Amino acid sequence: MVDKPPGSRTLATPLDRGAGPAGSPDLATPPDKAAEPIIRVENLRIGFGDFVLHENVSFDVRRGEVFAILGASGSGKTVLMKNMIGLYTPLAGRVLIGGVDVARASGEARIALIKRFGVMYQLGALFGNMTLTENIRLPLEEYTDLPDEAMDLIARMKLRLVQLQGAEDLTPAEISGGMMKRAAIARAMALDPDIVFLDEPSGGLDPITSAELDQLILRLRASLGITFVVITHELPSIFTIADRCIMLDKEAKGVIAEGKPAELRDHSDNPRVRQFFNRRAEPEAAAA
Amino acid sequence: MAALVLRPGNGAPATIVLSGRLDAYSVGPLWAQAHDALRTPPNAPIVIDCSGVEYCDGAGVALLLDLLRSPRPAGAEVTIHGLADRFQRLLEQFDPKALAEAPAPPPRRISLLERVGRAGVQFADDLYRQIAFLGETASAIAHAARNPRAVRWKDALYVAEEAGVNALPIVALIGFLMGVILAFQSAVALRQFGAEVFVANLLALSLLRELGPLMTAILLAGRSGAAFAAEIGTMKVNQEVDALTTMGLDPVRFLVVTRVLAATAMTVPLVVFADLIGLIGGGVVMLTFEIPLATYYNQAVSFASVGDFLGGLVKAVVFGVLIAGIGCLRGLQTETGASAVGISATSAVVSGIVLIVAADGVFAVLYYYLDI
Numbered sequence: 001m002v003d004k005p006p007g008s009r010t011l012a013t014p015l016d017r018g019a020g021p022a023g024s025p026d027l028a029t030p031p032d033k034a035a036e037p038i039i040r041v042e043n044l045r046i047g048f049g050d051f052v053l054h055e056n057v058s059f060d061v062r063r064g065e066v067f068a069i070l071g072a073s074g075s076g077k078t079v080l081m082k083n084m085i086g087l088y089t090p091l092a093g094r095v096l097i098g099g100v101d102v103a104r105a106s107g108e109a110r111i112a113l114i115k116r117f118g119v120m121y122q123l124g125a126l127f128g129n130m131t132l133t134e135n136i137r138l139p140l141e142e143y144t145d146l147p148d149e150a151m152d153l154i155a156r157m158k159l160r161l162v163q164l165q166g167a168e169d170l171t172p173a174e175i176s177g178g179m180m181k182r183a184a185i186a187r188a189m190a191l192d193p194d195i196v197f198l199d200e201p202s203g204g205l206d207p208i209t210s211a212e213l214d215q216l217i218l219r220l221r222a223s224l225g226i227t228f229v230v231i232t233h234e235l236p237s238i239f240t241i242a243d244r245c246i247m248l249d250k251e252a253k254g255v256i257a258e259g260k261p262a263e264l265r266d267h268s269d270n271p272r273v274r275q276f277f278n279r280r281a282e283p284e285a286a287a288a
Numbered sequence: 289m290a291a292l293v294l295r296p297g298n299g300a301p302a303t304i305v306l307s308g309r310l311d312a313y314s315v316g317p318l319w320a321q322a323h324d325a326l327r328t329p330p331n332a333p334i335v336i337d338c339s340g341v342e343y344c345d346g347a348g349v350a351l352l353l354d355l356l357r358s359p360r361p362a363g364a365e366v367t368i369h370g371l372a373d374r375f376q377r378l379l380e381q382f383d384p385k386a387l388a389e390a391p392a393p394p395p396r397r398i399s400l401l402e403r404v405g406r407a408g409v410q411f412a413d414d415l416y417r418q419i420a421f422l423g424e425t426a427s428a429i430a431h432a433a434r435n436p437r438a439v440r441w442k443d444a445l446y447v448a449e450e451a452g453v454n455a456l457p458i459v460a461l462i463g464f465l466m467g468v469i470l471a472f473q474s475a476v477a478l479r480q481f482g483a484e485v486f487v488a489n490l491l492a493l494s495l496l497r498e499l500g501p502l503m504t505a506i507l508l509a510g511r512s513g514a515a516f517a518a519e520i521g522t523m524k525v526n527q528e529v530d531a532l533t534t535m536g537l538d539p540v541r542f543l544v545v546t547r548v549l550a551a552t553a554m555t556v557p558l559v560v561f562a563d564l565i566g567l568i569g570g571g572v573v574m575l576t577f578e579i580p581l582a583t584y585y586n587q588a589v590s591f592a593s594v595g596d597f598l599g600g601l602v603k604a605v606v607f608g609v610l611i612a613g614i615g616c617l618r619g620l621q622t623e624t625g626a627s628a629v630g631i632s633a634t635s636a637v638v639s640g641i642v643l644i645v646a647a648d649g650v651f652a653v654l655y656y657y658l659d660i
Binding site: 190 | 311
């Protein structure tokens with residue numbers, strides 16, 4: 001019972017709630033009346049010591065949606081993600097994953113929480129002394145009682161999902177940067193978690209692989225109801241996969257936009273948001 | 289939870305009924321059970337009924353694929369029925385046969401002779417690299433001597449502080465204990481002949497000529513040699529060394545010269561310090577044997593010559609060059625990955641100590657023939 005706490009895996013029918021882009025709830029609908037939030041960020045203040053990066057950050061990520069965190073380079077997207085997954089402690093406010101306060105969870109509750117999400121770090125963070133298969137097997141070995149051949153098969157399947165068949169026995173030093181990102185995504189999904197955080201998954205990938213990755217994300221969401229929180233700059237990818245997004249701004253010290261990417265592109269009141277979505281070097285004149 | 293029931297066919301194909309939640313946490317116990325069930329009718333077709341499966345993630349799909357790819361005779365195939373569409377789509381992404389483990393290449397047998405040959409070639413290659421590196425470093429130092437302004441003295445001072453000043457406490461501790469232990473062990477033996485006073489001779493000679501430089505050098509190899517290898521190794525892994533090269537900055541001039549100069553310059557005062565502290569440690573022991581410090585001092589000074597002292601310092605200079613040089617070389621030879629940095633640091637310490645001991649042997653022979 002300890003490794004499968006009843007409260008932490010209540011996704012007996014997560015798939016029924018998985019809403020595709022077409023089925024996304026209308027923005028006007030209050031979140032509590034739409035799909036159930038799986039992550040709730042409440043009045044978060046993040047930063048380091050006395051340096052406050054963002055204040056009053058509040059948003060919900062709904063079960064089964066692809067949620068994008070956008071913003072210019074250096075706007076603190078990764079810092080926000082690290083606060084969400086418990087690597088950094090918020091200066092104020094809290095992050096709830098499935099109702100559990102990430103910063104306060106400890107012991108068994110923390111292990112149960114950690115099993116609910118997988119993370120792909122910006123630079124892959126694969127273990128250099130292990131092959132790709134061993135990297136993916138590690139969480140399976142530690143948290144499940146699967147037989148050896150099952151773990152090998154799952155590792156090969158995950159690698160195949162990210163088009164890395166044939167690279168099973170290579171070490172991270174022997175593969176390219178793009179392959180490393182894909183292997184890191186495969187490792188993040190080793191335990192088929194409810195939530196997968198992806199920190200710039202498309203960065204450094206060729207357009208074909210990047211598009212395939214988008215398809216993979218949508219397919220996994222549709223079949224397994226996985227919730228994705230994606231940090232990305234890639235506009236085509238944002239429009240393809242993201243149901244909703246927030247945009248962070250360093251100067252405003254907080255969230256300057258929240259909603260569907262296409263709506264923000266076309267109808268946002270904020271010139272910086274339109275500048276981002278329309279890929280312009282200079283902010284455009286105020287909308288007519 | 290997941291469950292498995294085998295239902296005999298009675299004329300129709302036998303059925304394995306899977307139900308519940310098939311995920312990474314629940315399919316483990318089912319794995320062997322499912323394969324056992326599959327073997328029950330080894331030559332007849334078998335159906336896996338998944339209509340009771342509520343949830344099936346990657347691990348569940350892996351179980352189904354593993355059952356599908358099990359070798360069966362023709363006409364005894366495994367078929368899956370009743371799997372919900374959304375899981376079926378997941379299953380269809382994989383071809384069970386393509387997932388079969390690639391046959392491992394047969395391990396190539398290497399004969400003992402070939403292994404010895406390879407080790408020999410590797411050793412010769414490493415020796416060649418060390419000699420080439422020595423040449424490169426010497427040339428860079430000669431360039432630095434001609435153009436002192438080209439040396440990055442700020443970096444060199446930083447290294448000198450790290451490798452020299454910050455090493456004082458450990459050198460003092462080891463030097464003092466070495467003096468105490470040496471004096472005590474020899475005094476106990478010499479007292480039987482009433483010759484405790486000659487402990488001063490033994491200490492002065494062994495510390496100044498041999499132990500002071502040797503122990504300090506081994507300490508530095510462990511401390512600074514490893515640090516140089518790890519630092520330069522990490523720079524190599526992070527492509528910082530590549531960046532230097534493409535900026536037209538020679539890594540040897542930029543990284544190695546400062547370290548070799550600073551570490552060598554620091555080894556000499558550290559050896560003097562170790563000698564002094566060792567002699568003080570010996571003096572403290574002598575006091576307990578009722579030999580006054582003045583007697584101890586006079587005995588030591590009258591016996592050990594300036595040649596002994598300077599001979600030790602010449603060794604210190606060479607040891608300093610060797611430690612810093614091998615540390616930097618191992619750093620520059622670092623391959624990719626985090627473990628490569630560890631390998632470089634280890635190799636720097638091991639090679640450093642081997643070189644120190646080898647050089648010490650050469651000095652022993654040289655000093656004997658030069659009558660120093």
